[in-house]
Amino acid sequence: MTKNTLLIELHYLPCIQYFVYLKSFSEVIIDLGDKYDKQTYRNRCVINGANNLEKLIIPIKKNRSEQRLTSELEIDYQQKWLGKHLRAIQSCYGKAPFFEFYVDDLFDIFNKRPNNLLELNKQLLTKCLEFLDFNINLKFDNVNFKRGEKYVRDAKNEINPKNSISENVIFCPNPYFQVFGNNFVNNLSIIDLIFCEGPQAGSIIQKSCASL
Numbered sequence: 001m002t003k004n005t006l007l008i009e010l011h012y013l014p015c016i017q018y019f020v021y022l023k024s025f026s027e028v029i030i031d032l033g034d035k036y037d038k039q040t041y042r043n044r045c046v047i048n049g050a051n052n053l054e055k056l057i058i059p060i061k062k063n064r065s066e067q068r069l070t071s072e073l074e075i076d077y078q079q080k081w082l083g084k085h086l087r088a089i090q091s092c093y094g095k096a097p098f099f100e101f102y103v104d105d106l107f108d109i110f111n112k113r114p115n116n117l118l119e120l121n122k123q124l125l126t127k128c129l130e131f132l133d134f135n136i137n138l139k140f141d142n143v144n145f146k147r148g149e150k151y152v153r154d155a156k157n158e159i160n161p162k163n164s165i166s167e168n169v170i171f172c173p174n175p176y177f178q179v180f181g182n183n184f185v186n187n188l189s190i191i192d193l194i195f196c197e198g199p200q201a202g203s204i205i206q207k208s209c210a211s212l
Contacts, residue, residue, distance in 0.1 A: 009034040010121040011041040013189045033142040045189040073117040098198030132202040172210040
């Protein structure tokens with residue numbers, strides 16, 4: 001029987017694959033008890049620039065504890081990342097067809113400067129789902145499912161910068177218009193798709209859903 005509940009962690013402006021996963025299950029649980037791993041999409045995303053791809057990374061306040069929960073992470077605003085991220089998004093997508101329709105709502109969230117990484121990611125995810133007009137049965141909870149639970153697909157850490165998408169059975173990238181480059185770049189941050197395709201973004205995600 002198909003596992004119809006997805007268990008996954010929060011990401012920063014998640015990649016398209018993440019939204020394909022959300023769309024492919026009848027229920028999605030975001031694990032608030034998630035343990036933080038460095039060099040993952042929890043605090044980074046990738047966007048498409050004029051010369052190359054750009055990694056946007058949110059700095060986290062240092063803590064002596066090695067086993068920190070993502071929900072405990074505080075954003076380090078002492079480092080000048082916020083202005084850098086907003087300028088990079090403006091530079092990469094200012095000429096995208098639908099940039100002006102979405103950018104103000106997106107930047108408003110950043111400018112509120114949430115202290116907690118989880119809170120920032122949660123607000124950005126909620127707004128992106130609104131842009132896509134996706135009605136996802138989404139729950140935020142501390143969970144302790146046993147690996148292999150019958151009706152739960154544990155996808156935590158499955159969408160990772162180190163993992164290839166070539167063998168993924170859920171995600172089948174569907175090309176779309178991009179501002180820069182002659183060759184299509186798949187699986188960038190969702191904002192690449194939203195700014196470039198606007199109301200059609202949700203349909204493209206739907207077309208990127210392969211078999212479960």
